[in-house]
Amino acid sequence: MDSKQQLLQQSIAAKEIFLPHISADPVIFGFEHNELKVLLLKTNYRQKWLLPGGYVRKDEDLDEAVQRILKERSGITDIYLEEFGVFGKKNRSEFHFEDFDETLFQKQRFITVGYYALYSPSKFHLIPDEFSETCEWVFLSKLPQIEFGMDHYEIIQKALFTLRQKISTKPIGRNLLPEKFTLPELQKLYEAVLGKELNRGNFYRKIKNLGILKKLEEQRRGGAHKAPDLYSFDEENYIKAMKNGMNSW
Amino acid sequence: MDSKQQLLQQSIAAKEIFLPHISADPVIFGFEHNELKVLLLKTNYRQKWLLPGGYVRKDEDLDEAVQRILKERSGITDIYLEEFGVFGKKNRSEFHFEDFDETLFQKQRFITVGYYALYSPSKFHLIPDEFSETCEWVFLSKLPQIEFGMDHYEIIQKALFTLRQKISTKPIGRNLLPEKFTLPELQKLYEAVLGKELNRGNFYRKIKNLGILKKLEEQRRGGAHKAPDLYSFDEENYIKAMKNGMNSW
Numbered sequence: 001m002d003s004k005q006q007l008l009q010q011s012i013a014a015k016e017i018f019l020p021h022i023s024a025d026p027v028i029f030g031f032e033h034n035e036l037k038v039l040l041l042k043t044n045y046r047q048k049w050l051l052p053g054g055y056v057r058k059d060e061d062l063d064e065a066v067q068r069i070l071k072e073r074s075g076i077t078d079i080y081l082e083e084f085g086v087f088g089k090k091n092r093s094e095f096h097f098e099d100f101d102e103t104l105f106q107k108q109r110f111i112t113v114g115y116y117a118l119y120s121p122s123k124f125h126l127i128p129d130e131f132s133e134t135c136e137w138v139f140l141s142k143l144p145q146i147e148f149g150m151d152h153y154e155i156i157q158k159a160l161f162t163l164r165q166k167i168s169t170k171p172i173g174r175n176l177l178p179e180k181f182t183l184p185e186l187q188k189l190y191e192a193v194l195g196k197e198l199n200r201g202n203f204y205r206k207i208k209n210l211g212i213l214k215k216l217e218e219q220r221r222g223g224a225h226k227a228p229d230l231y232s233f234d235e236e237n238y239i240k241a242m243k244n245g246m247n248s249w
Numbered sequence: 250m251d252s253k254q255q256l257l258q259q260s261i262a263a264k265e266i267f268l269p270h271i272s273a274d275p276v277i278f279g280f281e282h283n284e285l286k287v288l289l290l291k292t293n294y295r296q297k298w299l300l301p302g303g304y305v306r307k308d309e310d311l312d313e314a315v316q317r318i319l320k321e322r323s324g325i326t327d328i329y330l331e332e333f334g335v336f337g338k339k340n341r342s343e344f345h346f347e348d349f350d351e352t353l354f355q356k357q358r359f360i361t362v363g364y365y366a367l368y369s370p371s372k373f374h375l376i377p378d379e380f381s382e383t384c385e386w387v388f389l390s391k392l393p394q395i396e397f398g399m400d401h402y403e404i405i406q407k408a409l410f411t412l413r414q415k416i417s418t419k420p421i422g423r424n425l426l427p428e429k430f431t432l433p434e435l436q437k438l439y440e441a442v443l444g445k446e447l448n449r450g451n452f453y454r455k456i457k458n459l460g461i462l463k464k465l466e467e468q469r470r471g472g473a474h475k476a477p478d479l480y481s482f483d484e485e486n487y488i489k490a491m492k493n494g495m496n497s498w
Contacts, residue, residue: 020269030374060339061338088314090307111271
């Protein structure tokens, strides 16, 4: 079956199962080699790169839908996803399915809800679905060189912008760093998210003030220099800060 | 025409004009007498309180829809609305239209997109639409005593939570305070949003550090005490801070 026939067959089933006009797109950021990556599919049809998104079943909550979609399209399960934006331009997917007529389910106008999450790529075993040639992590620095379908590059940029805003009020790192880490490792993560270098002294002072770190009794061994102190997250304070934000007022 | 006939008539027209399954709900907060208010409609049908929400036209962007909806339902125009959450539980409006059968447009499952804004009530002349007995500002402290339709009380609470988080990274006040204001007036606004008293010294120090205030050469006159200094917002820095956030890293 070629990729057009595959989409026609999906369309018939989709009309029965899914709500029209609503979709969900997960933007999963990973952190590796001190750089951010994002999880993408390369579609069989037209060989475009897309987020691992999909449609909402008539009989499921929107929150359930995005989890199921991510699982079906990439194999990823059990991650916390946060809504960050709704993309509702009337022509946002107009050209993607231009080979088909208006009866194709996938070609109708979709308003899509964007969700994001930050996890370590090494936590997951990726399994692409039948509509995708590959499912893989792509470094953010490579995104301008690949060809996206629809407005998915714009969606990723909005997700990244939101993430950068959020780290003023929410902690990050628990899904990304090993259980024990050094302050320079944590700083590298913040720098990767913010896309800029931070002053070490300022960073250490601010991050310690948040109250989310526990200094351990051990040091990292093996280096040529003085062994650096190890830290872990204070689970209780971290969860509290995730929930309520670290309000500066 | 009674309120049920009115909804039946709306249903017929709505099927032609609007997308199914998608709605938008604006949560407009006002500030008056040092308290926050929210803009609500009281529906003719069932006399419930609702946000001034509505449906998305097939031929308009989602951003345009929420502006049009707010204008049609309350008379309010030209305000900046920010998306803060999507409400997609499958049974969220199940009971609101229980007097009708499943063919009623309004009774189908809707996933609604919440938008919020903060403005001074005195800026607007409210005009309720034909489906509403009244359109008015209700103090937040009164909300637990009124009867809401659907999940609209939950939507308001999420909007308020988002607003509280946002004032760590975004300035507020420009649409709410007179052009010239004193620091105690600005503090009252922050206290109303946060729902708690703030230490005066800390507040003054932090708000001045944001760089969004201009101290004027004049003082507020007429009081019995020492005339307090007047401030206005530094337009350029305020807009920059709104756009980029006041990132603390």
